[in-house]
Amino acid sequence: MAALAEKYRAEIQSILAKYPPEHKRSAVMPLLFVAQREYGHLDRQAIAEVAALLQLEPTEVGSLIGFYTLFHDRPGPTYRLQVCTDLPCALRGAEEFARELRQELNVSQGEPDTDGQIAVEEVKCLAACDRAPVFQLQEPGGIHYYENQTLETALAVVEELRGRAGSD
Amino acid sequence: MSTDGVRLTIEGREISSSPGTLLVDAAKRIGIDIPVFCYHPKLKPVGMCRMCLVEIGRPARDRATGQPVRNERGEPVIQFGANLETACTTQVGEGWQVRVFSGKAVDGRRAIVEYLLTSHPLDCPICDKGGECPLQNLTMEHGPGLSRFLFDEKLHLAKRLPLGELIYLDRERCIQCARCTRFQDEVAGDPVIGLSQRGRRLEIVTFSDPGFDSYFSGNSTDICPVGALTTADFRFGARPWELNAAASICPHCPVGCNLTLNTRRAAGTDGRETIKRVMPRQNERVNEIWICDKGRFAHHYAHSADRLSKPLVRQDGRLVEASWEEALERAADRLGEAGAGLLGLAGGRLTNEDLFNFRGFVEGLGGMPVLDDWMAGGDLVRQFGVYPGTNLGTLGKGDAILVIASDLHEEAPIWWLRIKQAAERGAELVVANARPTRLDSFSTHLLRYAPGDAVQAGLGLLGARTGDAKLQSSGPDRQTAAAGKALGSARNVIVLYGNEGLDYRGSEALARVCAQLLSANDHQGRPNNGLIAVWPRANTQGAWDMGLRPSAAGLSGRIEQSAAAYIVAADPVGDDPAIGQLLTGLRGLVVQDLFLSATAQLAEVVLPAQSFVEREGTFTSGERRVQRLYPALPEPPESRPDWKIIAELGGRLGLELEGRGAGQVFTRIAGQIADYAGLTYADLAATERQWPEVGGLDLYYGGTAYDNRQGLGVQLAPRPGGELPEWTATAAREPSGDLLLVPISRLYDRGVTVLASQLLGRRLAELKLAIHPEDARRLGLLGASRAEISWDGQGTTVELSIEETTPRGAGLVPRSTGLPLRQPIEVRVRPSSS
Amino acid sequence: MLRNSEAEPEVTEPIVLRHRVLPEFDRLTVYRQHGGYQAFERAVRSRSPEAVIQLVKDSGLRGRGGAGFPTGVKWSFLTPGVFPRYVVANADESEPGTFKDREIIERNPFQFLEGVAICAHAAQANVAYVYCRGEFWDLTSELDRKIAELEGAGLLGDGLFGTDYSLRIYTHLGAGAYICGEETALLESLEGKLGQPRLRPPFPAAEGLYGKPTVVNNVETLANLPLILERGVDWYRSVGTKQSPGTKVFSLSGHVKRPANVELPLGTTFRELIFEHGGGILGDKKIKAILPAGASAPILPAADDVLDSGMDYESVAALGSALGSASIIVLDETVNIAWAEAKITDFFEHESCGKCTPCREGTYWMKHILGRLMTGAARAEDIELLHSVGTGIRGKCLCALGDFAALAVTSGIERFGTDFKVHAVNGQ
């Protein structure tokens, strides 16, 4: 039950230290990121752990998940290639890029591939409009940008990820 | 119209409002309804639904001089802003002109209604809110005639989503006004429902277990301005306009919440009239517009199939049905014979009229009337009770409240809620208990004492107040000193005391200390000052007022000295099986009740009484407010109200008791009981205009709680005089067993009045012995799942629960969950071998 | 306009994008070699908070987050006598077409952090938070390291420069929600709640984070501060226009040859930005329209009077749009404006927080009408309906997002009506 509290004691301490003790609630999003890193997604168990750490009602924690797009409430792909297809990027071919990438990987929008490891999602502006096409890779442990992409560079990233997934 | 207020005009009408008043409320006071959805007068304004848009004109000011600009006629020039503004978030301003019905304002609101309807299902004909729905009304009034939104693009969402077993959500109907979530967070202090997702996907969610886990959840359905939240009890139960409404008073606790009982003939019950729902009835001094879920959902016992429907008499050792004639004859015989040997035992859920007649009956025969209770201090409450005009809802900065030896959240939820809010408004709140309770986090001073030592804690406070050397041998600790100071320097002080961890003598001593504490600083004789007892029953205070007293020495001795007993609305055998032995030894036992209780099963005569929904009468609340209840359902054919049965019995024995009507009994009360002198039934039925207004034609403003047309009740004045009893310095408890076994109160216990409501099943308290891990170690209970407890030759095995929050040296057991235990006792505890 | 040569595309000297001309400017030693942290040190040692506020007021610096509110004036609204106070740097940068704050944090972090520190000193705050959008995960980790470096160097922490002033800066990651760029939604989010805007007033300067007086400023705004303090008001006012002094980072994107951040004096023309700094239109097509503030301001037809207009708060407002965060999205002649507005409406519908009715329902409704239009299922009357739905939203929302969404659509229909009509089944 207290798995997070044990395993990430130091990290949780340093997160809590950022906020006034009477406003611990501020730590809820950072702690949800910790939980998501550990469990891959945020289910009732993860919510309960974070709520207990901050002495909040589980509802106060759980209700955040649906509001913020980077939190996931159910199991999903390990790697999410999130291609920006918002207006500025779309003007520079991001929609075709995303479509081709999906075709190449034989997946449909937002759906993971056959291994359930990788999905191509379309997202709103990533603040990298001068380097379209661009995607961010969201994995449980973090988010990384890949800019000025071509189909080839993107597929190379996918290859590398599949290698990583296979070696686990 | 006062002259020191803020002057402005709304729709051309000049008004003066106190500073800080919101435009929407100012308009409401002069009868102008500005439509609202998210705004609710009991919640902080958020301005999110945008329904209340109005045009506001403000006096123009010269930029350079800051002076008002005037036109050639010397009148101030009024400038209207480019945008409409929300009347629910804007406070009145001097010289403003507000237009509510200008073309621009009406158009603006029409747009809002149209947006709301884009995704709202138009299922009014089958909606629970149909007929009392603000959206429906506003659509008629403000909305465009024709939907410009394409029907097949409507969002289709779950229509029957349980947020728990008690409350259902229709996601299509929800208009995201957040009234429910804000109520739960701001008022109830239980943020167990919340908004999640965003944009058009915004929805109400709960992650609590059980879902929507709050004692106040039902109120959210009253203030929901559409039919999105409904109770499992009422959902699709009836259309609001088909319901009959009767005023009543909640029978579950001493708060005395005002209720409206909605009834209707129901198909499943052979066309019998049944209760369809229990709704709060506004009484700003008692419950405002709220009730707890017990009051709302635990009414099913009145309809229980197990209700006694006919008189019973014992024949050949068995109880068989009999006529009233026969039963009354037998009862009168048995009770008459006993004379001075008659013991009368009555419970605090009876009305004043029942209790008045009961006392007259028992005393008339020379017997001894006893109140079936284990808590003391009713006479002190008569002397030091809160003064007329008291309103917990007005307490705030400068006032102080002491809550001692009580878990208010479990024992009197609406007091808990109002005291929590008083603390949030700045009142000093001293909470003194042996264990953590839900009120702790709102306290300004938290005092903990060893189990059973509430009196010592009270004496500490008294010492800190008075500096009395006898009390100050060692001097109060820091917290006690600070709490004493807070109580001493407050303008108004209210003390609420309970009896957790105390036996009868202990609770008597605590009541005295509390009375001393109030008189030490003259916190009496004024509104918002005085003593409140957190009684276990709704009308315990009324019973004291009617002259009944518990038996200080316990019941057993009394029974042993008696020849016959007349037991009304009490089940001493259920509470203590040992009593059963004693009762069977009596020559006569007459029991009058709703159910065939353990006590009734031993009786010679059993008389079926009426429940609170079938009869009239009065209750006196813990705040000593006398309030009327009215019949909501026709009398079950073979039952009679208690006061009447008693009067009939009296008649057979030559006693002249009032048996014509409850009102006539009340007249006698007013003639004979000094505290009630001069009161009339009509006084109790008087009402006045209350704020905020609920239940009006606007519907949306205050929610669907009922306005009060049947009476606000009358708060009795305490009767000073009489000696203030000295405090008694009881020594701190000396543990003599392994643990002090302390019965604690839980709202949803397993008593007959709760069990019948199956809805609450998942939430009922369970019989478990809670002990601290240290004690578990000390007593070799670590790892054990059950424990054997024994005392005075009795013993039983219970499930064990090891909890850090349990005070050391104590074992806590919820009352009315199976272990018959009225007062704390020292017990021995062993791991269970089974 | 204080610039002299029309033909010269180079800015005299960048203020916030100094890393463009000074190599390895993201290293503390390099930053300090160029005078870094002298402004902060001097302020802490010898400039009273009031004096700093006055100086920033005098400089005429206006907020770069979108609203263009004078920074010093905003600081002067802090409720007197109430402490603690907080400073929050708004690094939520999520406006489509905006990517300047990211470059500043990544490449010129120390100047930004010094700006935060100066602001904190002026506000008498001992704690500052940098609220970064969740996507800036790596950037934020790097910023944490930079903050640690500053603490190691004694430039952040307790008893700074031998005074009793102490200051901590903490980063805080958002988790994907555009609305959290709105300052009160940001504060809610930082308090651990749903990022939904608060009612205003009270403004953050009166009751902000944890109900305490709080300054919220954009990253670029803050990055201007060190040089303003170092070089003074006159120097700062020597670039830009009278009412919009200084430089602005223009995020140039869309159909230009060289999309990039370009720091130019406020008042520079669209033409210069697009055709000189941006290298002109991709494929040498014709320019059709400009979105001057990402998705959040009315669309402008790229007529000559627009192209020759200066990009400062007043001039763009005079054109019937807004400069906002100065994210200039360029659309060429091939773009159908109804399509562009459909994308923009998608964005706002996705990002509407849902708190207020007109935005929540209106964006949803507009998205549906535009969806029908894009799939050829709409009739010409639907365009009127769309316009009326947009108009109905305007001026009624709790925060500015709803207006942004509405204005995009209504201005599109008003200025490029035929682009909508071609999609309607009974169009033309």
Ligand SMILES: Cc1cc2nc3c(=O)[nH]c(=O)nc-3n(C[C@H](O)[C@H](O)[C@H](O)COP(=O)(O)O)c2cc1C
């Ligand atoms: C919908 C919306 C989104 C916004 N997004 C941002 C943003 O991403 N970054 C930002 O600095 N300001 C943003 N703002 C403006 C902020 O509310 C605020 O005005 C700004 O942070 C103040 O800083 P400044 O005075 O330095 O500009 C946004 C405003 C709105 C209404």
Ligand code: SF4
């Ligand atoms: S305008 Fe939109 S984003 Fe702003 S408060 Fe309203 S719903 Fe939320």
Ligand code: FES
């Ligand atoms: S905005 Fe005023 S009632 Fe909702």
